[in-house]
Amino acid sequence: MVSPQRCANPRVSGAPLLVSTGSVAGPTIGRVRCRSVDAGQDEQDMLTPFVARMAMLTVSAMALAMSPVGAQPAAAQRVGAQKVAAQGAAGLQGIWRNGSDSVRIKLAPCGSSLCGTVVEASAKAKADAAAGGTARLVGTQLFHGFRRGEDGLWYGRVYVPDIAQEFDGTIDQVDRDTIVGKGCLLANFGCKSQTWRRVSAKR
Known part of the structure; x- marks a missing residue:
């Protein structure tokens, strides 16, 4: 017959223990089993692994939250920039004429x-170009190496056939059918602008 009693555990200050005594095989041999009834200690033992797991999950969640939402690998960013430039170039492609329609150019990649x-060029435009040092006006690139900047302008080199020289320049698309080309001798010094209009396709 086993009867519960209380015993003191010298290693646990103030912690009552339940004691059960009972006979086992053999004469008058008793065995004492003590179990801590300190509920707080038991709960702490049970919660420690749980708290550790929750701490790890919290750290992982914080690390994920701190990652930039829109972050992309460098390669993906370059591809995105190329797509934007390609879309802008598509809007500029086509045949354009200067103000007097003496010269027509084809913008293309x-x-x-x-x-x-x-x-296309008028006889006068060809003569002026030849006098300035450009023997063959038709087939000459007036704009080359243009790439779209972050500000929406296109930057490249502008060739002036009447003086056979090229300068840093920009192309600004004002609207679907109007662009403004500008060339400068140095930075923004000695600049000259020219408006070009899109030539509608013949129907």
């Missing part, structure tokens, strides 16, 4: 950039 090549 050339490698990884955009170029504008003369496809």
Whole structure:
């Protein structure tokens, strides 16, 4: 017959223990079993692994939250930039004429950039170009190496056939059918602008 009693555990200050005594095989041999009834200690033992797991999950969640939402690998960013530039170039492609319609150019991709090549020119424009040192105006690139900047402008080199020289320049698309080309001698010094209008396709 086993009867529960209380015993003191010298290693646990103030912690009552339940004691059960009972006979086992053999004469008058008793065995004492003590079990701590300190509920707080038992709960602490049970919660320790749980708290550790929760701490690990919290740290993982914080690390995920701190990651930039829109972060992309460098390669993906480059591909995105190329797509944006390609879409902008598509809006510039076509035949354009200057204000007097003495010169027409074709804007089209050339490698990884955009170029504008003369496809038609009046007799006077050809003569002026020849006098300035450009023997054959038709087929000459007036715009070459143009790439779209972050500000939406296109940057490249502008060739002036009347003086046979090229300068740093920009192309600004004002609207679907109007662009403004600008060339500068140095930075923004000695700049000259020219408006070009899209030539509608013949129907």
